Amino acid sequence: MTQEFPENDAPRGIFITFEGGEGAGKTTHIRFLSEKLRERGREVVCLREPGGTGVGEELRAVVLDPKNENLADEAELLIYEAARAQIVAEVIRPALDRGAVVLCDRFADSTVAYQVHGRGLDADFVERANAFACQGTVPDRTILMVTGGTAKTGLARATHRNGADRLEMAGEEFHTRVNEGFLALARDHADRVRVVQSASKKSKTAARVFRELADLFPWMADVADDPAFFAALDVRRPRPQGAGSGNRAGGGKGRSGGNRGGQGGSARGKGSGGGSSHNGNGNRGGSGGGDDRAGKSAGKERKPQTNKPSGSPGRASTPKGASAHGAGNLGSEGAPDARAPRGKGQGR
């Protein structure tokens, strides 16, 4: 006999993942979405994968570091799965249990696209490994961002500021297979995975994202047709002086960790390095902060750090490896990097 619960009896979080090839626009739109959800009172946890926990950010630094060019494909897979098992147990499930919206920059679909379609690993084995790491945690919705051009388009977007990490250096053919793998996933899981073009203005892309989430958050249907709601996304922010590109030497996208929660974290860079504000677990809670470019990898400095739990998916601000603990969550309110918490709100 099935036990029934009154509708509002148990907290019910919402788990949304953003997927796509390099430079597809995931971080940008996680940040914006997290800000708008927080403005409506939701707890938002922004995370990135690999990362989002202290262990995960350290693993990120290893797997993205161009120095580890001899890493076996099998070892690469297990690193991603280890980071995933940790973030699911340490951050995602607890956040969903308390009713938060969890926005994660990449999740298990990336492993299918990169390690199965890109590297050629066995699809059934990867599926089982994903299931083991996720322990039944499946996204309610996945936004697959696509640039529409060749793989070069996204790679250029992803690397023009901070150079390339180990995965970005894998070659155009590899990334073409990855992009095709994502599209195959969208065809196979059409209910969950929604394709959003990110080739045009960010404001238009964001409106498309909101439309694809409107069944989960009914208020988004109302704002999706209002260009003014998204206009801030098209305002160019000046680049900080001295920002340049370069190879990510020590590790690329990944360093840091921590959840980017909180307001304001700045992190940048995909790399390691811990981000700025960490919540206890490394989540960056808080609102606001962070720009989206924290470095992704060690070396690279870019995206705001995030533990990717709060506002934006996080790339920690800390340098890739460094993170203090846990980071990886892109904070909570506001900041792109941190993805953080949110509370209750309308709609879900």
Ligand SMILES: Nc1ncnc2c1ncn2[C@@H]1O[C@H](COP(=O)(O)OP(=O)(O)OP(=O)(O)O)[C@@H](O)[C@H]1O
């Ligand atoms: N419509 C768009 N939506 C999002 N980003 C865009 C768009 N058009 C151009 N961009 C630019 O693309 C670049 C990559 O965006 P972003 O860092 O959000 O992508 P990403 O998918 O998180 O990248 P990565 O694979 O490196 O994590 C940024 O410089 C962003 O300003």
Ligand SMILES: Cc1cn([C@H]2C[C@H](O)[C@@H](COP(=O)(O)O)O2)c(=O)[nH]c1=O
């Ligand atoms: C989760 C996951 C990620 N990857 C790759 C995809 C990217 O090249 C990097 C992550 O860095 P980004 O800042 O999100 O671009 O790792 C992968 O190959 N497999 C995975 O499971």
